[in-house]
Structure formats: C-alpha cells, structure tokens
Amino acid sequence: MRYADKGEVHKDFHLATNATIDFVLSEYGKDFLAELFRRTAQNVYKDIYENLKCGNFQPLLEHWRYYYTREKGAFSISEEPGGFIFHVTDCPAVRHLKERNVPVKKSFFLQISLLNEAWSEGTPFVIETQIIRDGEYKMTVRRRSNDSK
C-alpha cells in the first residue's frame, strides 16, 4: 500500500474536509470540487488509479479496508462478479461530525461520490456510490459491461 499511516488519528480533519467542501462549493461550484477530488484520486492516489487502469482493484480495496478499520468504521465486503461491494454501515467521518454537533449535509458525501467517479475515469471499472442514510453507504466496484476481460 502506497500510504499506510500508523499511530494516533486526528479526526478533526473530517471537520476541515467538511469546511473545505462548503468553501469550494460556495465560492467555485461543483465542477471545481470535482476537479479537486479528481486530482486527489488520480494524482495523490496514483498507485490506486494506475492499478485500476490496469484492471486491478486490490489496492483500492486494501486502502478502504485499512483506513475504515484504522478509524474504527463498520463495514462489510461482498464479492460481485468482476468486482466487490464495500458496504459501510458506520462511516467514521460522519460519526465524527455528529460527535462534534456539526450538521451532516448532503454535500459532505460528495467527497465519496466524486472520488469514486474520478477513480472510475478511463478504467475498466465503474464505481457506484449509493448513499443509504447518514453514515451508511455502498460503494460497488464492477467491470463495465463493455469490458471483455
């Protein structure tokens, strides 16, 4: 795994992500926010993205499993033909906002859907984000229907 942090976790960074999404949306709009998450997904997480382009979702799965575990989230993983479903039932980021009495707006979930859209671009995979309720969502990684591999 390209990045694998250890030690303590400073969860107030989720508050900063929340404030950042609000700032970018209000000042620059959704396309600018999408570009921020595109650069993050494809440049910061270059290793994950390059592997997806080559048809390998394992680094993405490993990344999710590691960080949702590290932040004490609750999730399950099930196989999907040519992919998998990562079902988060207790998102650590949402939980932290609630613990700090910060309202969880719909826009907070854009960090998830926009990252997943950017990871899908130019790869044999589609990554769908389904928000079920605050703190619960499914991320489904599956091969595109026109991908023959």
Added chain:
Amino acid sequence: MIPSDHFVRMYNELFKMLEEQGHDHLQKYWKRIAELQDTILGPYIERDGLKGMYDYWEHIRIEENCDADLDLTDDYFEFTMNKCPSLSKVLDNDAGAFELYCDHCAGWILPVMERHGYHYVSDMVSRTEPVCVMRIYKNKKKADEYAKTVKLQARPY
C-alpha cells in the same frame, strides 16, 4: 471518505488549484480555515491564554504524531517542530508538494491570534524541511524583537 491521515494531501492539491486562480484566493481559504480553527482553539485561549495554547498544541502533538517540543514562559508559548507530520506527508506524495505549503499554518494561526489579541511569529526555517518554530507573545514589542532573529518568517498576508 478522505481518511483523516490524508486530508493534508488533498489540502495540498486545493492550495495548488487556488493559487492557479490567484494568491488572494488561497488567502481567502486560509481565512476560512482560521474561522473553523477558532471554534476549536479559541475556547482554549479564552479560558487559559498562553497555557490554553500549550494545552491545545500538546493535544495536537499527540493526535497528529508530531515530533515536537513545547515551552511555556511568562512571555510566550513556543512550539518547536522537529519533524512536521503534515509537510512530511505532503513531501511523501505522488502528486508533489505545493511550494508554499508551509505558509498555510501561519495563514490560519495568525488570524486566530490577532482575534484574541496575541502576537504570533513563525520561523518556517525552510519550506522543504519539516522543521519550524512558532512563538506566540502577549507583548507586541517582545514579539517584534524575536521576529528579528528568525531565519524565514512566515508572512501569509
């Protein structure tokens, strides 16, 4: 989800994008972060002044895995970063570091300190090494004297 551990790498990308719009765009964002941080750090300052700052940054030293030393005197609070985890992550980053990354700290701390009547001096030492020193004074004259001795003072505005 952007993991807590990776916020700074996303932040670094945003800095690059805002700087592309013009430096004032970046400054406006730092001020927005200062507003958020004032809701967290502000109560410590209101309650205990310099000692409150010590308590806040001691909590940060632990939570953010900083290699840092803290000092509290009658005149100032000092935070010496021996190895900054934030810049270290940004340097260990496939997207590359924004050249003014270090300036963001002063970008949010300075407005918070001014709001509470304190005088902040930050010696970034170098923008490519994860070391720095900040001092926060009660007395402006003493802060100005200290500022004359620093190597690379942060001037975010």
